Amino acid sequence: MSSMQFGIFSVGDLTVDPTDGSIPTEHEKLQALVTIAKKVEDIGGDVFAVGEHHDSGFVPGAISTLHAFIAAQTERIILSTSIAHITTNDPIKMAEDYATLQHLSGGRADLVLGRGNTGQVYPWFGKDPSKGVELTIENYQLLRRLWDEDVVNWEGKFRTPLQSFTSIPRPLDGVSPFVWHGSIRTPEVAEIAAYYGDGYFANNIFWPKEHYIRLINFYRQRYEHYGHGTPEQAIVGLGGQFFMRKNSQDAINEFRPYFDNAPVYGHGPSLEDFQAQTPLVVGSPQEVIEKTLAFADYFGDYQRQMFLVDHAGLPLKTVLEQLDLLGEILPTLRAEFDARRPAGVPDAPTHANRVAARDAKLASPVEPVETSKA
């Protein structure tokens, strides 16, 4: 097992292919996500994640259902979210959905939680969009307790109180799915991740690295502040975005119409400026390797690298070719990241190593508190 995990994250968007005007149906896109997930396993990747959306133009509204279907057809990859909405979902439903996925997949479920990026979603689920941060804090505190405590008495502002409630099923082996907290611009979310000693995921696409450096450094400092370990021991995940061809100029020529018309950045800066200013890399496999390895220089050694590839209307066939190319550079990425990794930087979280850590802690006569900067 490598100390770092590599994977693919998707938002499941239905975007017009600007080169031929075609657009996938919901059915085609859902099936494409399954095909992509299986491809991630085939090329030796570690994680496949999907972002929860309820707006039209996207398909992933019911992620645990999608992931259960994928889990049944894969054996190794971790199934995660990018992100799941902690603000609008009922914490009890989340606790039970993802604990069920954890059992069915054999411990291959984890979660990246976030507020969600569109205000209109809140009222669709009976919530007030002005209460995003408060909902995030209260809902996560409840989700945490539902997994960590067998019997929960609870009272909060946003849902009915609980008396002697036990969420089912209990987490596999008594260890809950690992949780990351993802945010694009909210330092409060990094604070929550640090407080609980959870992972922090920076999507690291669309914006300059300086923006994410601020958030990640803040998370690492607060992780130490709350006594979970040194800043270097905090658990960091990153996104990234590439388009690869053997020949750099071929990659640029092929990707340009998709870039120029993409929903997020299209009709704005040039591909060249955007590459220079954000983590996007369009070029040869060697260029993708170099830009990706540099992330550890900016953000510190980290645990999980995810890439966005199935966006902007790129057809499934092209996405699968991108994954084949990723598979070819994965051994180099793993070796180079491992070679630069100092001792003491934790491995990426898996169910197996978290169960082992829990068992070691129970067997230890004294509560180990590792906050020294040795």
Place this chain on the structure above:
Amino acid sequence: MTTVVAITAGLSETSSTRLLTDRLVESLGRQTGDVSVEIVALRELAHDVVDATLTGFASPRLQDALDKVAAADGLIVATPIYKASYPGLFKSFFDVMETDAVIGKPVLLAATAGTARHSLAIEHTLRPLFAYMQALVVPTGVFASTHDWGAEGAQALEQRIDRATAELASLLKGAGTGRSRDDEFDLFSETFRSIAEGPRA
């Protein structure tokens, strides 16, 4: 040394807005010796500003200008008036700025126009914008229409310029509003702790 950034939104090269900005800068220099002024011309940043409204982040040279504004002790802001208000580029520059970037800063407002009928545009368009951004706006706004550049208006314009920059110089020496951009996170910490560490039933 007090630092002032003069933001000038004239859209043509050698615009009357730039002319007015230079006059204000020169006058401020006469009012107070201990001030360094840097000019930020929005025309040069026009494409970067539009890109930033689409992408949500600033290019390096736009970020440099935004950083200078945020670090300045005070601002001179000069814009042309088109169709009864400031042009879109001017508003977009402030739209891509952090919401709290000018809290408590003394700001002198100035505007140019082709007709005197725009003369209250400072009061009904610029002042509300800077009130929203919680800046400390200088009471005298400096409006200059074509008439003010001619022989009849020149002396009155000169007086308005000096009056406004004297007010700005005075505010720059003062204690401001006592507020700056530092307060937001503490408010969150209290909310967070009250929920996360609240009484466990």
